[in-house]
Amino acid sequence: IFFRVQFFFCKVAAMAWPHLVLLLLLVLSCDAKKKSKKPPADGPITPEGLHPDVYCETCKAVIEQLTAKTRKWRKSPRLESEVMNAMDTLCTKDTLGDKYKFSAPTLVKACEAMLAEHEEDLEELYSRNKVKGKDKFNHWCNGQIKACRGIDVAKIEANPDLNVQEDPTGGMGGMPGMEGMDMDAMANMMGGGDDEAPPSEDDAEGDAEGDPAAAEAEDASDAKAGDL
Structure with missing residues (x-):
């Protein structure tokens, strides 16, 4: 009986071994992907x-423009509101x-991507005004959000291939069937244009009621018609 039990477990282990190896490979692969997504330490x-x-x-x-916009308010009680503006x-x-x-x-x-993640911290940096203007770039871009950590900013070169591609027509690029269509054309197509229907006779009469001169002329016309 002992040998039969041993044989049974050996057979089960032999059948399960390939699956265990595959599971181990999957775990190692997922772990490697997680590690690859982490930015380098420097x-x-x-x-x-x-x-x-x-x-x-x-x-x-962002640092240059925000510093320029808030510089004159650094010692003012309005600093926080001006930073928000x-x-x-x-x-x-x-x-x-x-x-x-x-x-x-x-x-x-x-x-927009930066503010989506760091807006409150950036607003606090300028509202508290504890970091000098000339030090804000290094404090924020290298230290706090690490956007420029390890990058020589002076050596960044313009590269048109990295620019966002705009729709040259200024239309609704990306909406199927509406590429290149401007907003006015879309509004007209959907019945939202500015054209107005001509006034009806009832509208004309209403206008006469609100205009003394027009009402007097209308009364005179009615009186003449009565004489005939």
């Missing part, structure tokens, strides 16, 4: 879908456009 931390150079350049732009217009083409190494839409996208 490298930049970048949101998914953004190039490190773009994110670092955006961080530089500046934050409202920070991720816009008007603020970021034509001043840096990537296109305005590219910087706007990266700026």
